[in-house]
Amino acid sequence: MKWYQKLKSKVYMAVANWSGQGFDFTNWYGRTFWGVDNSKLATNETIFSVVSRMSNILGGLPLKLHQNYDVTINQAADVLINSPNPNQTSFDVIRGLETSRNEEGNGYGLIERDVRGQVSRITPLDPTYVEPVIEAATQEMWYKVLGNQNTYYFHNLDVIHVKHIIGSGGMKGINPIKVLKNTSDYDKAVREFSLKEMQSAPNSFVLKYNANIDREKREKVIEDFKRFYQENGGVLFQEPGVEINSLDRKYIAADTFTSERITRSRVANVFNVPVTMLNDTEGQSFSSNEELMRTFVQLTLIPVVRQYEQEFNRKLLTTDERKQGYYFKFNVGGLLRGDVKARTAFYHNALRDGWASRDEIRRWEDLPPRGGPADELWVSGDMYPLDMDPSLRKGGNSNASSTETDDDD
Numbered sequence: 001m002k003w004y005q006k007l008k009s010k011v012y013m014a015v016a017n018w019s020g021q022g023f024d025f026t027n028w029y030g031r032t033f034w035g036v037d038n039s040k041l042a043t044n045e046t047i048f049s050v051v052s053r054m055s056n057i058l059g060g061l062p063l064k065l066h067q068n069y070d071v072t073i074n075q076a077a078d079v080l081i082n083s084p085n086p087n088q089t090s091f092d093v094i095r096g097l098e099t100s101r102n103e104e105g106n107g108y109g110l111i112e113r114d115v116r117g118q119v120s121r122i123t124p125l126d127p128t129y130v131e132p133v134i135e136a137a138t139q140e141m142w143y144k145v146l147g148n149q150n151t152y153y154f155h156n157l158d159v160i161h162v163k164h165i166i167g168s169g170g171m172k173g174i175n176p177i178k179v180l181k182n183t184s185d186y187d188k189a190v191r192e193f194s195l196k197e198m199q200s201a202p203n204s205f206v207l208k209y210n211a212n213i214d215r216e217k218r219e220k221v222i223e224d225f226k227r228f229y230q231e232n233g234g235v236l237f238q239e240p241g242v243e244i245n246s247l248d249r250k251y252i253a254a255d256t257f258t259s260e261r262i263t264r265s266r267v268a269n270v271f272n273v274p275v276t277m278l279n280d281t282e283g284q285s286f287s288s289n290e291e292l293m294r295t296f297v298q299l300t301l302i303p304v305v306r307q308y309e310q311e312f313n314r315k316l317l318t319t320d321e322r323k324q325g326y327y328f329k330f331n332v333g334g335l336l337r338g339d340v341k342a343r344t345a346f347y348h349n350a351l352r353d354g355w356a357s358r359d360e361i362r363r364w365e366d367l368p369p370r371g372g373p374a375d376e377l378w379v380s381g382d383m384y385p386l387d388m389d390p391s392l393r394k395g396g397n398s399n400a401s402s403t404e405t406d407d408d409d
Contacts, residue, residue: 046260046267047177049278051102054271058304059095061330068325076119076316077328084109084122094308096124101162102271104128105173108143109160111315119316122160132161132171141171160311162304176270183266272300290342293335305330333364354379354386 065077073081084093097107104127112121129146133153141156163173268275274295312328337343350356354377359369369375377386384393 044263044267046263046278047180050267050271050273051099053277054102054273054300054304055095055098057301057335058098058308059091061305061332062334063090063094063328063330066325066327066329072326074321074326079119079122080312080316080328088124093122093124097160097162097308098304100124100127101164101173102176105164105175105178106130107160107162110145110154111158111160113158125159130159132156134171157315160315162307162311179270180267183263274300290336297332297335301332301335305332337364351378352380 063081064071065073065081081090084090088096093109097109100107106127108125108127108130110123110125111119112123114120125145131144131146133142133144134140135142143154143156143159143161145152145154164176166173264278265275268278274292276292277296309328309330313322313326316328317326337346347356347361350361351358357375357377359371359375362369362374373385378384379386
């Protein structure tokens with residue numbers, strides 16, 4: 001890094017870490033833009049279901065800081081993994097970011113640093129009060145955050161931003177709930193109509209008299225009819241000159257089920273999840289839960305996880321740390337382990353092919369390592385250490401080698 005680049009970096013860090021009047025983030029809690037308003041999710045059960053599942057899965061995935069495949073820790077990792085801020089755990093912060101991403105199309109987290117430039121706090125922001133802007137001179141992205149009394153601007157390296165896909169030339173993710181607006185309106189209309197039909201009178205009738213009657217007598221007849229119907233458990237007597245016909249309701253349960261299947265299919269398409277995960281028995285079929293999870297991880301989860309990892313790597317780690325091999329990584333392997341039978345076959349092949357040790361498998365199963373031979377790689381032949389002399393293996397013919405040497409002499 002050249003001297004003027006170092007100077008620019010130091011000046012930027014000094015400005016970013018300056019805390020003066022009107023710039024104290026400890027007072028942010030309870031402000032208008034602190035936290036996320038999830039009232040939009042309460043309007044549709046299907047949308048709430050898929051957002052809840054995505055958020056819980058992301059928040060529940062194990063997250064570690066690695067250095068060249070070895071697990072390690074530094075201040076940024078300790079803040080992110082253990083205590084992002086005084087009010088939330090890592091699970092809460094990541095789940096909140098994912099909820100905002102799926103609810104508004106964007107999730108934001110403010111990175112606060114101490115006087116040494118080290119990460120000290122990560123604070124989620126309400127996406128409705130955040131707007132990305134481009135600085136005209138440098139063409140760098142900043143984030144404008146609206147507070148109760150002031151407007152704040154933060155450099156893009158100080159804000160974690162996870163988002164859905166963006167439109168051409170845009171900087172913000174597209175809101176998936178807005179994409180589903182027509183679907184939600186249609187589903188809501190069908191539900192309201194069905195509810196009204198179900199809440200209507202259980203039976204309606206047409207009373208037909210052979211003679212005309214005046215209004216007062218008609219009202220007395222209706223009241224007497226209703227009283228008799230209620231007192232006799234729904235039993236009616238048809239008198240001479242009176243015809244009683246029942247009116248059938250137009251509510252059909254199949255219409256509601258069809259509407260729900262259409263809604264689930266469209267929600268699954270927008271959020272890019274398998275329809276089966278929304279409990280649609282008539283949707284996609286999978287031969288096993290392992291196949292379902294593999295499809296979910298490959299098509300849905302990997303792009304989302306990759307976005308989080310790159311945001312953390314770029315904005316929580318320094319350039320020197322990245323050059324030294326540091327990187328954040330979610331462990332999605334647990335979602336792909338399958339059932340006991342599939343895992344047993346996988347571990348058996350890994351051991352016999354010599355690319356995994358018993359202790360490594362024990363760690364995958366959250367069991368303590370035993371050390372010694374359990375941490376060595378073995379190869380079938382049947383099962384010897386890889387570094388063992390082949391002549392010492394069972395069935396090896398060391399005399400043959402000596403005989404060949406004598407014949408050559």
